[in-house]
Amino acid sequence: MSGTDSERRASLEAQLREATINRRTLVKTTAAGAAGAAAIGGAARFGAPRASAAPMVVQEGEEQVLYNFILQDEPLSYDWNANLYCQAEVETFAGVLTFDPDGTVVPDWAESYSSNDDASVWTFNLRPNNTGWSNGDPVTAHDFVWSWARLLSPNPVGASGPNSYNFILYDVKNAEPFSAGVAVEKEGDPLNGKVPTEADLGLKALDDWTLEVTLEGPRANFPQKCAYLACYPAHRPSVEQHGEQWALGDVPLVSNGPLKLDAWEKGVRCVHSRNENYWNAESMSLTKVIDPIVPSDNLVFTYESGTGDEQLDWTSVPAADLPRFQEDPELAAQLQQYVYPGIWMLVPSNGIPPFDNLQVRKAVSHAIDRSRIETLTKNLTRAAQVMVPVGIYGYFDDPAINEIQKFDPALAMEALVGTEFEGGKNWPEITIHYRGQESVYNSDLMVTDIAEQLKENLGMNIQLEVIPENTWRPSLYENKWQLVWIRWWLDYPDPDNTYFDMFYGKKTQKRQAWSNEEFDRLCLQAKEEQDPEARLELYKQAERIIQEDVGYIPVVYRVDQYAYKPWVKDVPVNKQGFTTPDGNIFVRMLTSVRIEGRPGS
Numbered sequence: 001m002s003g004t005d006s007e008r009r010a011s012l013e014a015q016l017r018e019a020t021i022n023r024r025t026l027v028k029t030t031a032a033g034a035a036g037a038a039a040i041g042g043a044a045r046f047g048a049p050r051a052s053a054a055p056m057v058v059q060e061g062e063e064q065v066l067y068n069f070i071l072q073d074e075p076l077s078y079d080w081n082a083n084l085y086c087q088a089e090v091e092t093f094a095g096v097l098t099f100d101p102d103g104t105v106v107p108d109w110a111e112s113y114s115s116n117d118d119a120s121v122w123t124f125n126l127r128p129n130n131t132g133w134s135n136g137d138p139v140t141a142h143d144f145v146w147s148w149a150r151l152l153s154p155n156p157v158g159a160s161g162p163n164s165y166n167f168i169l170y171d172v173k174n175a176e177p178f179s180a181g182v183a184v185e186k187e188g189d190p191l192n193g194k195v196p197t198e199a200d201l202g203l204k205a206l207d208d209w210t211l212e213v214t215l216e217g218p219r220a221n222f223p224q225k226c227a228y229l230a231c232y233p234a235h236r237p238s239v240e241q242h243g244e245q246w247a248l249g250d251v252p253l254v255s256n257g258p259l260k261l262d263a264w265e266k267g268v269r270c271v272h273s274r275n276e277n278y279w280n281a282e283s284m285s286l287t288k289v290i291d292p293i294v295p296s297d298n299l300v301f302t303y304e305s306g307t308g309d310e311q312l313d314w315t316s317v318p319a320a321d322l323p324r325f326q327e328d329p330e331l332a333a334q335l336q337q338y339v340y341p342g343i344w345m346l347v348p349s350n351g352i353p354p355f356d357n358l359q360v361r362k363a364v365s366h367a368i369d370r371s372r373i374e375t376l377t378k379n380l381t382r383a384a385q386v387m388v389p390v391g392i393y394g395y396f397d398d399p400a401i402n403e404i405q406k407f408d409p410a411l412a413m414e415a416l417v418g419t420e421f422e423g424g425k426n427w428p429e430i431t432i433h434y435r436g437q438e439s440v441y442n443s444d445l446m447v448t449d450i451a452e453q454l455k456e457n458l459g460m461n462i463q464l465e466v467i468p469e470n471t472w473r474p475s476l477y478e479n480k481w482q483l484v485w486i487r488w489w490l491d492y493p494d495p496d497n498t499y500f501d502m503f504y505g506k507k508t509q510k511r512q513a514w515s516n517e518e519f520d521r522l523c524l525q526a527k528e529e530q531d532p533e534a535r536l537e538l539y540k541q542a543e544r545i546i547q548e549d550v551g552y553i554p555v556v557y558r559v560d561q562y563a564y565k566p567w568v569k570d571v572p573v574n575k576q577g578f579t580t581p582d583g584n585i586f587v588r589m590l591t592s593v594r595i596e597g598r599p600g601s
Contacts, residue, residue, distance in 0.1 A: 064595050065288045066568070069303075069315045070582065072296045073469070074267060078255070079247035081147050081234035082159035085473070086247075089272055089291055090229060090587045094132075094257040096124045096144060096211065097227035098588060101572040101580040103341070103392065103493035105223045109139050109256070109279065110211070119220045119530065124211040127279050133235055134253075134260040134275045141205035143256075147233035148172070149198045152179045158239035158246060164473055165230040167507065168491065171222055171527075173202025173214045180508050218528045224492035229587055232257075258591050259289055269293060269309060285570075285594035296439050303563060313595075314564040314571075314581070319378045319442050322561055334563040336571070336579040341389050342489040342558040343498075344381070344446065346432075348550065351513040352482045354428060359415045361550035364483075365405035366412035367457035368450060373556050376449055377442045381556035386543050387498040389557045391576060393532065394495030394539055401540070404547040405554070409457045416458075424459025431463040434485035435472045441558065447485040450555070479513040486511065487558070489584040495539045499523050503551060514551035567598040 068089070075088040096110035107113070109132065110124035124141070132139035150156045152166050152175050162179070170176040174196040177184050184191040191200060202214030215222060225231070235254040238246040247253060249264035258281065259272040272289040274281055292310055294302045303315040317325055317335065325331040348355035348364060355361055370383035385402045388394035416422050434447050444466075451462035462483075467475060476484070491497050500523040505515025519542050526538040546552060562581055564571060571579045572592050582589040 063288055064286045065290065066286050066590065066593060066595060067306075067309075067311045067313045068289050068291045068590070069294075069299065069312050071270065071291045071293045072299070074293060075264075075270065077244075077247045078249070078253050078261060079159065079234060079244075080229060080232040081151055082156055082163055082247075084163060084165040084230045089259060089261070089270060089289070090582055091259045091289075091590045092253070092255040092257045092261060092272065092275075093229070093232040094278065095226060095229070095231045095233070096126070097223055099227055099493070099585050100588075101574040101586050103574075103585055105227045108227075113223060115220075115222075118218045119222070120215050120218050122213045122215070122222055123206075124213070124226075126209040126211065128209045130279060131277050132256045132279060134255050134277055135235075136277060137235070137237070137254070138208070139233070139256050140208045141211035142208065143233045143236065144211050145203045145205050146236050148203055148231065149201055150234060150239075151230070152201070153198070154179060154181045158234075158243045160244055163230070164509065165491075167501065167509070168225055168228060168230045171215045171219045171225065173216055174200045175202070175216075176508075218530065220530045221492070221494045221496055221527075224494050228491045228585075230491065258284060258588070267293060280591060284591050286590055289590060303565075313568050314562055317561045317563050318439065319376070319380050319445060322378045322380070325561075325563065331563065334565065336562050336564060338560045338562060338578045338580060339382070339389075339391055339576065340489070340558040340560050340583060341392050341493060341585060342487055343384050343387065343389055344443075344485070344487045344555045344558065345384075345387075346450065346553040346555055347484040347486055347512045347514075348553070349479060349482055349484075349513045350549075350551070351479070354421060354430070355482055357419060358550065359419050360421060363412045363415040363421075363458055364454065365547075365550050365553045366408045366415065368453055368553065368555060369407045370556055371407075372453070373446055373449060376445060377556075380442055380559050380561060381446070382559055384554035384557050386554060387502075387546075387552075388495050388539075389490070392490065392493045392495075394493075394498070394536065396536065396540060398540060398543075401544055401547060404544070405550070412457050427458075427460050429463065430460055430482055431465050432483045432485050433465050433467055433475075433481040435487075436466040436468050438487075441487070443485070443487070446556070450485065476511055477509050479510060484512070489558075491584060493585060495535075496523070496527060499539055499542050499546075500527065503546060512551070514546075514549070516545055516549060516551065519545045519551075565598075567595050569594050569596050 070089060073087055075086055076083060077086045078088040078092060079086055080093050094108050096108060097105050098108040100106045109126055111127045113122060113124045115122050126139065126141055130138050148169055151163050152169055154162055156162060166179045174191065178196040178201060181195060183193050183195050186192055204212045206212050238254045242251050245251060253261040258275055258278045260275040261270065262273050263271040270291045274284055274287050290309055294312065299315045300317060300321045302310065303312040306312060325335055348361050350356055374381050374383060386396060413424065420426050432447060432451060434443060447464060451464060454460040454462055488498060488502055502511060504523050505520050522538050522542040526535050529535040529538060570592050572589055574580045580586050
């Protein structure tokens with residue numbers, strides 16, 4: 001590491017320490033501070049965003065342009081509020097809160113926030129008298145009341161259909177029955193027997209700059225949910241004037257994040273510039289961000305050989321290209337590893353033969369060698385034993401739980417004894433369904449090997465069926481597939497996002513057929529528990545239940561290798577020492593990055 005890099009790293013670490021001290025002066029945290037608000041009891045108040053580095057002074061007329069790796073497909077829209085999967089530039093919008101590179105909640109449009117004693121009511125204090133929308137309109141509490149109701153609505157204004165991530169706000173009072181259009185069934189509740197309306201939601205603007213949110217009960221981790229990008233607001237005047245067209249590139253897009261959309265050349269690129277109205281704009285170095293639309297199979301080629309507007313300043317490096325990068329001194333110097341908060345899993349349907357048989361599910365759970373997949377992906381994965389990835393509050397290493405689904409071909413065949421499939425025979429036709437367009441994550445490589453392992457260890461002849469992105473989610477919710485290869489990128493760094501959001505059995509939209517009453521009870525109890533150690537124990541119990549019943553099979557955690565051109569400076573670094581790009585939790589890389597020394601500039 002060069003002296004300059006060492007100084008920069010030391011500076012960033014100092015900022016991290018200062019931010020931690022600032023937070024501790026405001027609220028008492030526990031050793032499980034990664035749990036965010038879950039570690040906080042009683043009338044908590046949060047503020048003092050992470051100390052920023054001194055703004056980079058950009059000379060008048062000097063452009064700081066980044067060719068950004070983000071678009072492998074045409075964006076569906078820029079309407080994050082109506083479609084989390086719109087696939088647009090993530091830094092065009094901003095919520096009340098966001099995450100820092102360590103996954104800690106920090107203020108965004110809310111400069112501070114607080115809860116009542118039991119964390120059932122949260123208050124967000126927005127930055128007053130701002131002009132944060134890119135057209136100069138203020139970002140107000142009313143924007144979030146309207147936008148969050150739109151996110152939850154079964155018939156959102158100006159959208160083609162309800163957002164598949166409406167559940168992210170189901171903790172809000174009356175949100176789930178409102179979203180599903182069903183009556184509240186709770187004795188003594190004023191709405192008992194009635195379908196809630198928008199006015200019945202626990203969302204209230206006390207004034208332009210104060211948002212009050214009443215929840216279904218104590219929810220210590222609510223800030224982590226509303227920091228997620230699904231809770232970005234929409235610009236109400238634009239939606240009401242233009243309907244669904246407001247965010248399709250045919251009319252000027254009004255956004256409230258660090259970037260604004262200048263041009264959307266369909267099928268080619270999206271061009272953005274700095275939104276000078278964003279509250280933290282003056283700390284940004286970048287003046288322009290160009291997002292070329294590059295299919296995943298062409299990313300590395302474009303990174304190495306692209307020119308003009310068809311180039312990339314950074315990219316992910318898949319397993320097939322990684323050895324070549326590692327063996328080339330120039331390319332090796334551009335590599336940076338990042339342990340991504342995500343897990344790959346195999347999900348058998350316990351309602352469809354042969355996976356309605358617990359012994360078959362157990363056999364499959366013992367038939368997969370995770371270390372073999374680590375090797376196959378050139379260590380772009382790490383063996384998974386539990387649902388929450390390493391580095392996130394909720395991860396634990398419990399030897400007893402690790403034994404439940406350990407790789408053991410003999411145990412796999414033993415599980416079939418007494419079934420019609422004893423000896424690995426008489427299998428019906430079996431298909432693994434998986435999502436298309438994910439070769440950049442080595443998905444096809446891994447699922448092909450899993451099929452081979454099931455053939456080798458259980459005698460199963462597996463067919464693989466790729467499901468197109470545009471039909472993947474609605475088909476998944478039908479719970480009609482025998483066996484699903486699926487990934488789960490965490491939305492917020494808390495086990496509620498995996499156990500409850502993925503596997504709670506009473507959800508109206510479920511990614512799998514499995515359900516268990518005791519598992520559901522534990523998930524609900526953990527939502528309300530404010531002691532992080534007690535919460536973790538509840539999730540351990542939930543993990544044991546779902547593993548013993550083989551509701552899912554943890555396979556590997558995601559590990560990424562990214563390449564950055566030498567002129568890309570100040571990519572954020574987290575406390576584990578990994579450079580941290582824009583992802584699914586942290587989405588503010590572009591507010592830190594600067595360009596220095598690009599050839600020809």
